[in-house]
Amino acid sequence: MKKEIDPLLAANKNINTERSFQRSFVLAEAKKVFVQDSSWTQHGPSHWLQVEKNAVMLGEHTPGCDLEVARLFALLHDCKRQNEGRDPDHGARAADFAQELFDKGMLHLNHGRLSTLKFAMIHHNGGQVSDDPTIGVCWDADRLDLPRVGTTPDSELLSTQYARDLLKAKR
Numbered sequence: 709m710k711k712e713i714d715p716l717l718a719a720n721k722n723i724n725t726e727r728s729f730q731r732s733f734v735l736a737e738a739k740k741v742f743v744q745d746s747s748w749t750q751h752g753p754s755h756w757l758q759v760e761k762n763a764v765m766l767g768e769h770t771p772g773c774d775l776e777v778a779r780l781f782a783l784l785h786d787c788k789r790q791n792e793g794r795d796p797d798h799g800a801r802a803a804d805f806a807q808e809l810f811d812k813g814m815l816h817l818n819h820g821r822l823s824t825l826k827f828a829m830i831h832h833n834g835g836q837v838s839d840d841p842t843i844g845v846c847w848d849a850d851r852l853d854l855p856r857v858g859t860t861p862d863s864e865l866l867s868t869q870y871a872r873d874l875l876k877a878k879r
Contacts, residue, residue: 751792
């Protein structure tokens with residue numbers, strides 16, 4: 709598993725924000741609470757890093773996207789998954805974890821940005837789309853990684869034009 713994650717970490721290392729130290733911290737905290745076996749899971753750190761890469765790509769082409777929130781979503785959205793199958797409450801548990809980090813002063817967001825992050829996590833597996841650029845980027849970044857589980861993303865379930873254009877170009 710480490711060999712799979714190392715290239716993604718290296719690729720994502722150049723993705724900068726004002727608080728790059730927050731990214732490393734959040735990733736470490738997410739790994740601490742992840743209960744699945746990281747050597748075989750399809751929802752663990754390698755997925756989170758790919759979703760982050762997708763979020764950066766989409767966010768750069770989506771006006772109004774809060775890229776830091778989208779990147780935090782990528783690193784946290786599946787960290788509280790309890791299994792590889794059906795786990796409908798994992799997003800809500802991840803949102804609760806984000807709230808815990810915020811309450812401890814470990815997430816440097818205002819309440820509005822935290823609310824956006826939590827909403828995106830709670831509803832990311834509900835089959836919805838969003839007009840909010842940040843939420844749309846969060847959900848699309850995750851959905852664009854569906855091929856890892858043998859599923860082709862549905863363009864009807866993509867929120868951003870850039871994600872729909874990418875999907876169309878791949879067909």
